[in-house]
Amino acid sequence: MARHVIAAVDELPPGTRKFLEIDGRPIAVFNIKGEYFGLMNRCPHQGAALCEGPLIGLAQSRDPGEIEYTKLGEIIRCPWHGWEFDIRTGQSYCDPRRFRVKAYPAHVEPGASVVKGPYVAETIAVKVESDYVVVEL
């Protein structure tokens, strides 16, 4: 796994993202409140440049009339058809096509009543090494 320096830390302040191409692969790296996340910039649905969408939260509801909004700034919404992905895990939400479901390790999280979709956007390992943001690919 090769390591690629992609930015000095001050070039990627919190709330920003950077688009780049490494070995022909489109990648986006986000700084969210000092944490770094990388995603393959290609939506598993129809191939849009996924990371050009807005970062939103996750709206969930246990019952009609009750809305819980969590993971603020951690869900990327595809710029084309609006499918939502968790940028920490690449997990998609709310895809109805059950026949493509794969199994994923279960874990408990607040308001987990929302349906997780079968699609997963590919995540990229990102870390900071002596003040440089480094992507592992």
Add this chain to the structure above:
Amino acid sequence: MNIQFRENSEAASPLTTKTAIADCDIHPARATRTELYPYLAKRWQHHLEVYGVHAYQGMMEGPPYPKAQPNASRRDAYPPEGGPQGSSLSFMQKQLLDPNNVQLGVLNPLNTGQGIRNHELSAALCSAINDWQIDKWTSKDKRLKASIVVGNEDGLSAAAEIRERAGDKNFVQVLLLSRNVEPLGQRRYWPIYQAAEEAGLPVGVHAFGFGGNPITPSGWPSYYIEEMVGHSQCQQSALASLVLEGVFERFPKLKMVMIEAGFGWAPSLAWRLDKVWQRLRSEVPHVKRPPSEYIREQVWWTTQPMEDPERREDLFDVINWIGWDRLLFATDYPHWDYDEPSRVLPAGVSEANRSAFYLGNAKQLYGIA
């Protein structure tokens, strides 16, 4: 280390097909509010500045439901030079036409002059939009063809606009919207069908419109998602009206294109119409054949949005009923429910059907060599 920084979204998806395609639903937009003024008489420019437009629907500006993404459009479709999505020819070429090898692109402008209460203003705006389509789009890129936009609620002025444009190779169809003051089969709209039939132009019926009636047959719903599915209900009642008022019987060479309202419902609507027609035929004796026959002979369907059943065989069953020669591929660019050409058709379609679906049917219907 080999890194290039990506400046903007112009790069094409690496998965795009290189097979030539037709895109039968492209929405060109105006870059500025006054972009139509050069095509409008001073009298109407002045009128717009003083009074604005008065639509049949209650909302003064814009559609009654929010649209999920700004301008109902892909977030990566803002032109680099500014302006709304769909307003730049050069960016449309880079983002849609070139990478997808679009050989024929049919323009369907929305928010034109249709559905405006002042019929003279409506006619003037529609005519201006048609001039603008030639100047800004079709004369600059021969792949693009325009739709004749008409003041739909005034059949006579609409027919005059069609006759004026007839024979102009910049135009390949007449454009109506699905929501009108009355169901589309009614007599007030007949001059439109007559002029279109004479001109040999198909009439496209695109979802949306400003007829002033609730978005669904059961009233005004709460959510945009209900408007989205409501388009197919609206298209169904428009199509039933066209059949039952005798439009297809009266204009046997008329071709209708159902645009952006799905097509999975077509067989069940036709089956229901046939069944009821057998029992109530004497109410509508001018409908001389089973409704399904008119529908299968005189109606075409664009694909965006395509129904997306779990089993692809279910989709194929529907298409087999409609006919592989009746579907016209469409992306709906730059709108947010855009369909990516290389991703819409499931595996298992023969080469002949694929090429008809992506290009052949459209070229034939629109008379493109």
